[in-house]
Amino acid sequence: MSYRDASLSVSDRVRDLLGRMTLIEKAGQVNQRLYGWKAWQRVGDGFAATPYLVDEARRFGGIGAVYGLQRADAWSGQTLATGVGAAEGAALSAEIQRTIVAESRLGIPALFVEEVPHGHQAIDGTILPVALAAASTWDPDLYERACAAVAAEVRARGAHVALVSTLDVLRDPRWGRAEETFGEDPQVAALFTTAVVRGMQGHAVDGTIPADRLAVVLKHAAGQGATIGGRNWAATELGWRELAEIHLPPVRAAAEAGAAGIMAAYSEVDGRPAAANRRLLTGVIRDALGFQGLIMADGTALDRLLRLTGDPVSAAALALHSGIDMSLWDEVFPHLDTAVSRGLATMDDLDAAVTRVLTLKFRLGLFDDPILTDISETSGNSGKEEGRSQRRRQAAPEPGLTGRLSAEIAARAVTLLHDREGLLPLRGSRIAVLGPHADTIRHALGDYTAPQRPGVGVTITDALRASGRTVTVAPGADIATGDTTGVDRAVALAEDADVVVLCLGGSSARDVETSFDVNGAALTSTDGPPVQMTAGEGVDLARLRFGDGQYELLRRVAATGTPIVAVVVQGRPHVLGEVLETAGACVNLFYPGPSLGTVVADALLGRREMIGRLPVSLPRDAASLPVYYNHRDHDWNGYVDAGPGPLLPFGGGGPGVLTLGVASFDRGLCRVPVSNPTDRDASAVVQLYLRRVTTTVWPRARELRGFRWVRVPAGQTVVVEMPAGPEQAATVDDCGRPVPETGTVEFSVQMSAAAS
Structure with a gap:
């Protein structure tokens, strides 16, 4: 069977395998219905699959993905006494994979998907500071190194895919998931999104994902950080222009960095839930921004589509046609085979989704893993030997590295x-x-x-x-x-x-x-x-x-x-x-x-x-929201009983001992002297802002266009350079793609977004 031939290209192997699959097997590959902690049980000093997992595998002739096999928290009920530690993770993964492949007529392995928002959500997973803390460093390179270290830890435990929040841009701090964002600025979110992808997936030019890295599915596209009143699961009132300027830059960064996947948000765009919004998922993210990975629904989000369709078969067809490739926990996507049989969904759409899922499995090397190819020799094994074999094949993570990087980010x-x-x-x-x-x-x-x-x-x-x-x-x-x-x-x-x-x-x-x-x-x-x-x-x-x-x-x-x-x-x-x-x-x-x-x-x-x-930006009062710095530039003096603006500005902080000289701009480069009049070395983040004076779309008060860390020795001056040319002046079209600015712009160099 050609798909077993590792010398062939990924596309050739996928094409051959897809041609051998039945409709129900295809439907199984795009379903991710299982709560992973219910899929296994301890048997002696090893592990075994539960009927919950076996029944699912037999129903679909295999399983596309299993979520949270090693997740531990109050919701999963997995504790220090019952959960899976780092030393056991690979053995568990191997045993569950063995069971799934044995139930698949074509020997198709499953993706093991884990929550990795700031470290692996599992026993012994090293914790990183939350995304909002990482953004406080203004150092994407440091975060990239930490993400690489986390990926090595998680992959060594047998997982393949990390769910990571990077795409939400915080517009209302009342939203409970604020900590999962990189803050209120789209460029900062985009830079840290790129860092996550490069760190966790690696930089391989041939598309392969190394054995010490993970595929990433980034959450959530798009606009969820701007729900009405900061309410979870609520609607947004975003126009497509606001979406393009504020919420799509990190999505574009994900596409350009080659993220393996994107998760559709719970929120709506113009009255359409993201998971049923073909204009957003297919027209903008896939076609306009060039995203080539898979698009995953958020947990039970597809079940909410019953309010639009009235029945699960039609809801499954709607989600597939809109651009969803893989489900999460819902009872809708299992009806895809019926939707195709009734003509409500097309086989072409299903094949496209299955192709993206299978492509990721081949990129991860799952079909060439000895754990899978040697199943006939290990049948009946508890999984312990496979686990040890997997750990030997993969590069072991450097002991303590993730913890040291976590501490450095925190500091x-x-x-x-x-x-x-x-x-x-x-x-x-x-x-x-x-x-x-x-x-x-x-x-x-x-x-x-x-x-x-x-x-x-x-x-x-x-x-x-x-x-x-x-x-x-x-x-x-x-x-x-x-x-x-x-x-x-x-x-x-x-x-x-x-x-x-x-x-x-x-x-x-x-x-x-x-x-x-x-x-x-x-x-x-x-x-x-x-x-x-x-x-x-x-x-x-x-x-x-x-x-x-x-x-x-x-x-x-x-x-x-x-x-x-x-x-x-x-x-x-x-x-x-x-x-x-x-x-x-x-x-x-x-x-x-x-x-x-x-x-x-x-x-x-x-x-x-x-x-x-x-x-x-830190608000003066919740009643004065919003206070983000990059609002539309309209004159406003504030409420009668409260002044305008935030209590403390975006980009602010520190003792403020460094002073900026007069910036010069020449041939697309900005230079600014930064002086330290004190007797101690000091640091700052020098920030480049743009103000659009004349433009075809009503401008924002200012937009961050670059920043540089600088450390200035006591009593000295250092010249900081930043690009400030056409690329930094560019705007975006309604799909979030960069286009040249035709109007007049002003650049300014500041220590925060506070009006200078």
């Missing part, structure tokens, strides 16, 4: 919001570490995180104690409620300290009390037990405030007169006005992961410069 993301009273570096020998983030890392890990083994991570209290200071600690308040029972204890410690490190913030941590929607999103209710979540999927927040108990703690501690350094740990831009006004200094971290304590101590004690910059 570079620490952002100084102000030090009005000159409290940093910390002075005094007695430090009271107070607040709900004081002595735990649990609330700093972000959503989509697996349970952690004891001893993982360093708390702020432990890190400051290690410096030799006398440290006392009390939480004082919890994350999300108005409980003040611990405030008196915290106030007593503050009165006896030289300085207070007040660790406030939010949490996306799910626990056993959390209830879940059908797609795994958290459900919150005022009727049930309090859930300590202020962010995460399904946790939308109207007022953008922490729990009331934290504000009571802030006020009571401030009344003692002891200087306060506030450390804010959050997963979205909260309203921080009272915190900034009350604390003598304030430091921000979007969920940094297990190295929370280390990076905070290094920053507060002056051992490391705080070089993070905000990838989002």
Whole structure:
């Protein structure tokens, strides 16, 4: 059979295999219905498939993909006691693959798809800082290296495909999934999207995905970061022009970087759900932007199409014709064979979808894996030998590399919001570490995180104690409620300290009390037990405030007169006005992961410069939204009862000691001197902005067009260069493709998006 011949091209092998498949086998390849944690069971010291998986494989003569085989969290119910650790992952994957291939007449392997939003959501998966923290580094190259390290870890466990959020551009911080975005700017999102693809998939020019890398499916296309009111699963009110300028740049970057897949968003575009929007998926993403990978539906999204069609067969046909290639958990796509048989869907459309799925399997080398080709010799084996064989074939990830890169991202993301009273570096020998983030890392890990083994991570209290200071600690308040029972204890410690490190913030941590929607999103209710979540999927927040108990703690501690350094740990831009006004200094971290304590101590004690910059604008009040910097350029003086603009601007942060000289522009290159008048080396992100003076489409106030990190030695000046030519001045058409600007533009060099 030609498709078994590794010397042939991928396209030839796919063509031969497709020609041998039945209609039901084709339908099986585009279905991803199984919850992976239900597909296996422990048998002695090995693994075996459950009837749940075997029945599915027999129904379709194989399986296209299995989701979350190693996922562990409160929704899956997999814990440290029951879940699959790093040492077992390859053996489990091998056994499940053996079962699937044995049930396939043509020996077609399955894709194993895992959640990898900021590290693998599985036991022993190394956690990276969330995307919003990564964007705070303004360093896509660093993130690319971290993504490569994560990919090596996950592939060594037998997985093939990573689901990674990169495409959502945050336009409303009330949306619970803010932490999964790279912020409010489309260019920043595009650059980090490219970094994810290059890091996780590698740079192979022949399209193959190496054995130490993963295929990536990027989430979500498109516009989900701008749902009405920041509500999960809600509609958008985006015109196609807004979609093209703000939400399609990262999608275009994904296409240009060669991403293996894109996931359609839950949201609507012009009244059409993304999963049923042929203009978006096929006309724009595939045809105009040239995307060649597969397009996956989000979890149970196709079931929602029943509101449009009234029956699952018609819904399956609608999704396929719109451009969906693979399902996720729904009960709609299994009806594709019936849709084709009835003439509601075409075999050409189904063949195109199956071709994209099979192509990815060949690119990953799955058909040439000895685990599959030697099945006849290993039939009945528990999977342990196959697992060991797989680990030998693949390049082993460098021990500890991912953790070191995770810590480096976290350190570079620490952002100084102000030090009005000159409290940093910390002075005094007695430090009271107070607040709900004081002595735990649990609330700093972000959503989509697996349970952690004891001893993982360093708390702020432990890190400051290690410096030799006398440290006392009390939480004082919890994350999300108005409980003040611990405030008196915290106030007593503050009165006896030289300085207070007040660790406030939010949490996306799910626990056993959390209830879940059908797609795994958290459900919150005022009727049930309090859930300590202020962010995460399904946790939308109207007022953008922490729990009331934290504000009571802030006020009571401030009344003692002891200087306060506030450390804010959050997963979205909260309203921080009272915190900034009350604390003598304030430091921000979007969920940094297990190295929370280390990076905070290094920053507060002056051992490391705080070089993070905000990838989002911080609002004055939730009632004043939106406050993103790149709005349409209309004169407006603000509300009668609130001024315009954000509390702190996009791109801001840091001590602000560096000064910009006069920029020069010549032959498409911008040069600007950056001076450091202080006696210490200092860093900044120099940002290039564009303002369109005359144009055919109403312009935005400004648009980021480039940025450069610069470190300037004490007392010196460094000249920074950035491209500033026709490419940077270009605009986009209504499909998001770059086109030349025909009007007049102005470039400016700034340290943030604040009006200069």
